[in-house]
Amino acid sequence: MASFKQYSRKDGTKYWKFQAYLGVHPVTGKPVKTTRSNFRTKKEAQIALAQLQTEFENNNRKLIKKESITFQELYDLWLPQYRLKVKPSTVATSRRFIEEYALEFFGELKLDNITVRYCQEIVNKWHSKYKQYHYFRKVVGQVLQFGVQMELIENNPMRKTVLPRKKEVETFPNFYSRSQLETFFECLNDHIESSGRTSTKLLAFFRLLAFTGMRKSEVLALQWKDINIFNQELTIGKTLATDEYKKIIIQEPKTKSSQRTIKLDMKTVQILEQWRRNQQEWYIKFGFNTAKDTQFLFTNKFNELYYPQAPNDWLYNILEKYNLPKITLHGFRHTHASLLFESGASIKEVQERLGHKDVKTTMNIYAHVTPEKIRETGERFARYVNF
Numbered sequence: 001m002a003s004f005k006q007y008s009r010k011d012g013t014k015y016w017k018f019q020a021y022l023g024v025h026p027v028t029g030k031p032v033k034t035t036r037s038n039f040r041t042k043k044e045a046q047i048a049l050a051q052l053q054t055e056f057e058n059n060n061r062k063l064i065k066k067e068s069i070t071f072q073e074l075y076d077l078w079l080p081q082y083r084l085k086v087k088p089s090t091v092a093t094s095r096r097f098i099e100e101y102a103l104e105f106f107g108e109l110k111l112d113n114i115t116v117r118y119c120q121e122i123v124n125k126w127h128s129k130y131k132q133y134h135y136f137r138k139v140v141g142q143v144l145q146f147g148v149q150m151e152l153i154e155n156n157p158m159r160k161t162v163l164p165r166k167k168e169v170e171t172f173p174n175f176y177s178r179s180q181l182e183t184f185f186e187c188l189n190d191h192i193e194s195s196g197r198t199s200t201k202l203l204a205f206f207r208l209l210a211f212t213g214m215r216k217s218e219v220l221a222l223q224w225k226d227i228n229i230f231n232q233e234l235t236i237g238k239t240l241a242t243d244e245y246k247k248i249i250i251q252e253p254k255t256k257s258s259q260r261t262i263k264l265d266m267k268t269v270q271i272l273e274q275w276r277r278n279q280q281e282w283y284i285k286f287g288f289n290t291a292k293d294t295q296f297l298f299t300n301k302f303n304e305l306y307y308p309q310a311p312n313d314w315l316y317n318i319l320e321k322y323n324l325p326k327i328t329l330h331g332f333r334h335t336h337a338s339l340l341f342e343s344g345a346s347i348k349e350v351q352e353r354l355g356h357k358d359v360k361t362t363m364n365i366y367a368h369v370t371p372e373k374i375r376e377t378g379e380r381f382a383r384y385v386n387f
Contacts (some may be wrong), residue, residue, distance in 0.1 A: 005234035007037075010269065016045040022056045032056065069116065069152060071143070072105040078146040087251050094139045101136050102127065111147055116157040127164040134163055174331040175338050180324075181210060187322040199282060202314060204275035205298055206232075208331060211268050213354045215338035216311055216329045217241060218258075221250050225293035227272060232264045240305060248305045258355040271296075281357055337362070 002020035009015065017037035025032050034052065039045035075098060083091050105122045120142075126133035142157035147155050162272045176184060188206060192199075207220050215275065217239040226235045243249050253259055264272075275297070283290045288303040298305055315329055327335075333354065340350050351362040 002049055004042055006042070017038060017041050018045050018049055020049055020052070022053060023060070025060075068110045068112045071109050071111065072103060074108075074111060074147050074152065075103070077144050077150070077368045078143045080231070081146065082142075087241075088243035088249055089251065089256075092242060092244040092246075094142075096242050097132070097139045098137050099144070101130070102140050106140065111144075111153045114144070114153075114157055119158045120161045123158075123161050124164060130167060134166075137161065137163065173325075175334040176325070176327060176331070178339060181335055181339070184318075184324060185210075187324060188318060191318055191321060199278045200271060200275040201278070201298065204271050205311065205314070206332070207268050207271050209332035210336060211265060212262055213333050213340075215239070217308065218253070220282055220296075220298055220306055220308065220311070222297045223293065224276065224295050229262075229269060229273065232269050233261055234264055234268065235261045238310065242308065248307060250305075253355070256353075256358040257357040260352065260355050262353055290293065 002018050004016060004151065006014055006016050015037065016039040016040075017035065019035045020033065022032045022034060036045070036048060036052070039048060066081065079091075079095070082094065086094075096163070098116050098166050102122075105125075123133065123137050124138050137158060141156060144153065144156045144158050147153045185203075185206070188203060192202060205219060208214055209216070209223075212234060214236060218236050220240040221238045222234075226237070228234070237253070238250050239258075241249055265309055277296075279290050279295075283303060286301065288302075290303065296305060298306060300310075311329055315327075319326060337354055338348050340353065343362045345353075347359065347362055350356075354362065356362045
């Protein structure tokens with residue numbers, strides 16, 4: 001607030017003066033007031049006050065910058081806010097990216113000393129060593145953007161960096177053909193029998209992966225109430241993950257399209273029924289009643305949920321034991337999609353069954369259909385045109 005007043009000198013000439021409150025000093029925290037006089041007109045006094053306020057605000061910014069916090073301190077402010085808006089599993093992933101890959105380069109730096117050039121150097125360094133470099137860049141950018149929103153820095157230097165092109169790396173085909181999938185299940189049955197196991201747990205798990213296209217996290221979160229044996233249907237509405245404290249959690253899927261109900265084939269239903277009988281018989285020996293519909297399909301010997309890594313170990317052992325073509329658990333999802341296309345399913349049908357939010361994801365799988373499908377394309381076209 002400011003007050004302007006006209007006054008007279010001894011010689012009778014009239015001048016203007018003002019008294020004004022400029023704000024709070026950023027260091028002392030005390031209010032700053034000032035008085036200025038000797039202005040020939042009120043307009044001159046108003047212009048002088050406006051200039052004074054601008055200088056005061058600029059000086060304040062400079063003083064605040066001198067007290068600039070480090071990236072580590074900003075990260076500590078950002079994390080509690082981030083927890084309020086994303087899933088626990090996302091927090092866990094972002095923390096790992098920041099704490100394992102970013103803090104060594106940014107942690108002790110004052111925010112004002114983080115330049116676009118420095119950020120670009122670090123992004124390039126990540127690119128030379130890690131496939132997930134673009135995720136590191138993204139989450140560091142999120143922290144710095146929080147600093148912009150809190151008015152601790154004026155702009156976000158990470159957002160001005162150029163993302164290097166992804167490396168061309170030779171990867172194995174992450175899906176099986178029909179014959180390869182059949183061989184896998186033959187080896188799986190042999191593995192179960194040769195291990196002296198009577199449980200059909202592994203068979204049920206891999207059958208669901210290959211014949212429904214479900215994600216590993218969706219299969220591990222299944223309860224018996226999610227399966228309608230009579231209608232041969234399976235409802236998918238949750239996923240298993242770990243939070244930032246390595247605790248196993250059940251949470252909602254990332255998108256609404258992931259929540260879906262799909263049809264099961266008769267053999268898959270029979271395998272699930274057999275596994276439920278096996279599960280009840282096996283766990284009752286250890287004092288666990290698994291007959292309730294809230295019982296999870298896949299649990300360890302203590303009837304506790306598996307960590308996400310456990311099924312990876314199951315698959316690795318089978319692939320190594322029988323020298324099978326390399327594939328990941330997610331590769332069974334691609335296998336299901338490509339064989340659906342091969343069987344004549346439409347892109348829309350595959351998209352809905354797999355719970356893809358964006359049809360582009362489905363199209364990307366379609367672009368990598370099995371070799372058998374590719375070889376048939378030309379002949380199928382010629383038969384259709386028929387000349």
